[in-house]
Amino acid sequence: MQSIKLWKPVVLAGSMLTMTTFAHAQSNTVIFQNLKIVTGAGTVINSGFVVVSGDKITSLGEGNPPMDPSAKVIDAKGLTAYPGLIDAYCAAGVAAPAAQPAPTFNQGGGNQRNGQQNRPAAPPPPMPAWRKATDGLIMTNEGLNSLRIYGFTAANVISRGPLTPGEDAIIALSGSDKPELIKERSGVNVNFQTRAGAYPGTLMGAIAFVRQAFYDGIDSHNHPPAKPDAKLDALGLAGEGKIPTFISTGTLNDAKRAIRFGQEFKIPAVVVGGAGIEPIAKQFAPGGPPLILTGAWDTAEALFKAGAEFALASGRIELDGDEVKSMIIKARDFVGK
Numbered sequence: 001m002q003s004i005k006l007w008k009p010v011v012l013a014g015s016m017l018t019m020t021t022f023a024h025a026q027s028n029t030v031i032f033q034n035l036k037i038v039t040g041a042g043t044v045i046n047s048g049f050v051v052v053s054g055d056k057i058t059s060l061g062e063g064n065p066p067m068d069p070s071a072k073v074i075d076a077k078g079l080t081a082y083p084g085l086i087d088a089y090c091a092a093g094v095a096a097p098a099a100q101p102a103p104t105f106n107q108g109g110g111n112q113r114n115g116q117q118n119r120p121a122a123p124p125p126p127m128p129a130w131r132k133a134t135d136g137l138i139m140t141n142e143g144l145n146s147l148r149i150y151g152f153t154a155a156n157v158i159s160r161g162p163l164t165p166g167e168d169a170i171i172a173l174s175g176s177d178k179p180e181l182i183k184e185r186s187g188v189n190v191n192f193q194t195r196a197g198a199y200p201g202t203l204m205g206a207i208a209f210v211r212q213a214f215y216d217g218i219d220s221h222n223h224p225p226a227k228p229d230a231k232l233d234a235l236g237l238a239g240e241g242k243i244p245t246f247i248s249t250g251t252l253n254d255a256k257r258a259i260r261f262g263q264e265f266k267i268p269a270v271v272v273g274g275a276g277i278e279p280i281a282k283q284f285a286p287g288g289p290p291l292i293l294t295g296a297w298d299t300a301e302a303l304f305k306a307g308a309e310f311a312l313a314s315g316r317i318e319l320d321g322d323e324v325k326s327m328i329i330k331a332r333d334f335v336g337k
Helices: 144-151 203-221 232-237 252-265 278-282 300-305 321-336
Strands: 010-012 028-038 046-051 058-062 072-075 079-084 085-090 151-155 166-172 180-190 243-248 270-273 290-294
Touching: 010 046, 028 058, 046 321, 144 151, 144 321, 151 180, 166 232, 180 232, 203 232, 243 252, 252 270, 252 278, 278 300, 300 321
Parallel strands: 010 079, 028 072, 028 079, 085 151, 180 243, 243 270, 270 290
Antiparallel strands: 028 046, 046 058, 151 166, 166 180
16 A cells, blocks of 8 residues: 655555555555644644554554554655545546637638649647646536545546646545645646647657657746746646656557656656556556556556556546446455455
8 A cells, every 4th residue: 555656645544546556455454654644624643653454544643653563564754644535637527628610711812723723721720728627627527526425535637638738736525616726736637649630640749749848848947938838837847857747548559658758858757547558567666657547447457466556546537426436346356356
């Protein structure tokens, strides 16, 4: 139950989902010490301990933990425990990017060829604007409500859209209609999607686009623009490794590209998805790039047997109560193996 270290990450005390992994799942007792604890009542213990026996928290408090020679002890200095589950990569309730206008053609001008007039090339549809994941977030969304009902107290909500859609945020899953922020700019969300009828229309172009966006962001920190630019600032922080970069993947090759992207910028880019990545499972051993499994979690058992560390998350736009309940049951089954 050692956490993935995403800079200053969140630990799920006693949880089997999201920011926890299966590295020590077979230990009967695990003690987290030197841990910052936010209690259910809202009070904060700056340096405390949490004792987990089996699948239950048996004690927590301030200072040093009780002695137990048989327990696995984890130094959790710099980490924070919250009383509940946390979805590490959540798209439920997040507004879709603004629709791109359909290409239009200028009926005048152009060249004559073979008796026909060639229509000038349509202007490419504009890129969706850079957004925060909380812009337009619907807190009453069925998926967020279902997560809340089944014990999730927080979620890392992610921005949606192609290439460089925006920045993410960790929110409390309270009953409020407005997002209650735990952490703004918890990371940036990127992908290598191509765009039909517009640049970048190829995979090579998509990768080049994202790379250039990161270099532009880093350059903006070295040479601040006359007018502040939230996109450049966030991408600069990500490119410098100061906030996480979440890279969506759908295939083994996607995951390899995400890892190489992180290596180029010397940042531990977070590989999100996990489909088909069993052949490179050992790359996600402790000290390797962070990994978040979404979708059906089909690769979880093979990854665990290969010594990989990873987190589980929903990653779903459409989510209901039955699916959330199934996620929790599946996660418990994984941990129990």
